[in-house]
Amino acid sequence: MVADLALTGWLLADTAPITLPAAGAQVTVTVSIGVAALGTHGSELFELLAGADAAVYRAKESGRDQVCLLPPGVQPSDAQPQWP
Numbered sequence: 001m002v003a004d005l006a007l008t009g010w011l012l013a014d015t016a017p018i019t020l021p022a023a024g025a026q027v028t029v030t031v032s033i034g035v036a037a038l039g040t041h042g043s044e045l046f047e048l049l050a051g052a053d054a055a056v057y058r059a060k061e062s063g064r065d066q067v068c069l070l071p072p073g074v075q076p077s078d079a080q081p082q083w084p
Contacts, residue, residue: 032064034052
């Protein structure tokens, strides 16, 4: 878990918004990153992808431009947004 937190911290340091020129205007781009850990959130590719997907939704719901590590014990299906 310590390595997961170190990776999350490293990614967080690189999520600063950047402004790019686009068609005569300035466009600001932000990044939201979801992290799932092998063994903690699954051992199969699709389990990890589902965990990372759930974590990125949490990052966006928390204000975007963030890195979110899915908490241990949280299943990806529990963390997905509920659409009306």
